Amino acid sequence: QVQLVESGGGLVQPGGSLRLSCVASGFTFSSYAMSWVRQAPGKGLEWVSDINSGGGSTYYADSVKGRFTISRDNAKNTLYLQMNSLKPEDTAVYYCEVGLSGHDYWGQGTQVTVSS
Numbered sequence: 001q002v003q004l005v006e007s008g009g010g011l012v013q014p015g016g017s018l019r020l021s022c023v024a025s026g027f028t029f030s031s032y033a034m035s036w037v038r039q040a041p042g043k044g045l046e047w048v049s050d051i052n053s054g055g056g057s058t059y060y061a062d063s064v065k066g067r068f069t070i071s072r073d074n075a076k077n078t079l080y081l082q083m084n085s086l087k088p089e090d091t092a093v094y095y096c097e098v099g100l101s102g103h104d105y106w107g108q109g110t111q112v113t114v115s116s
Contacts (some may be wrong), residue, residue, distance in 0.1 A: 005107055
C-alpha cells in the first residue's frame with residue numbers, strides 16, 4: 001500500500017535551517033508529482049510546495065519562496081524540503097502528499113518548531 005514517511009523535523013532557532021525527507025513506497029514514485037503541506041497549531045492545512053515527477057518544475061507558496069527548496073531523488077524514492085532562514089511562523093507539522101487515482105495520501109508528518 002501507499003506509504004509516506006517524513007523525517008528531519010525538530011527544534012531550531014529563528015534563522016536556522018532544517019532538511020526534511022519523505023521516503024515513499026507502494027507506488028511508482030518517479031511517475032507522480034509530489035507536494036509538501038503544513039499545518040500550524042490551530043490552523044488548517046497550508047500548501048507549501050510542489051515538484052513535478054521529473055523534478056524539473058517546482059512551485060512555492062509566497063510565504064516560503066526564496067527560503068525553501070523542494071527536490072527529489074527518484075532513484076531513492078525520496079522527496080526533500082530544504083528550509084533556510086526559518087521563522088517562528090514556519091512552526092507546523094509538515095507532511096508530504098501525493099495524489100493517486102483521485103485520492104490524496106499523506107504521511108504521519110514531522111514537527112518543525114522555530115523558537116528561540
